[in-house]
Amino acid sequence: MVAYVSRLSSKTALHFGRITLGNLTSYAPNLMFWGSASTFGLFVFTDGWPTFRDAFYSKIPYFGDHWVTVVAPEDSPQ
Numbered sequence: 544m545v546a547y548v549s550r551l552s553s554k555t556a557l558h559f560g561r562i563t564l565g566n567l568t569s570y571a572p573n574l575m576f577w578g579s580a581s582t583f584g585l586f587v588f589t590d591g592w593p594t595f596r597d598a599f600y601s602k603i604p605y606f607g608d609h610w611v612t613v614v615a616p617e618d619s620p621q
Contacts, residue, residue: 596610
């Protein structure tokens with residue numbers, strides 16, 4: 544004997560708009576690549592700005608000494 548189903552039985556997957564967990568895991572490598580590339584590009588283009596140099600780059604633990612300028616006393620105009 545065949546059982547009769549009166550309506551479709553389904554569950555809704557966890558989603559945020561059109562983004563589901565499956566979509567997010569499949570796009571994760573691309574998002575990480577483009578996110579790191581854009582962050583690196585931001586660092587490259589803001590390297591010459593004194594505000595960024597003093598606020599961010601000089602405070603990086605190992606590489607911060609690259610952006611610290613040391614002027615010899617005989618070269619200082621004061």
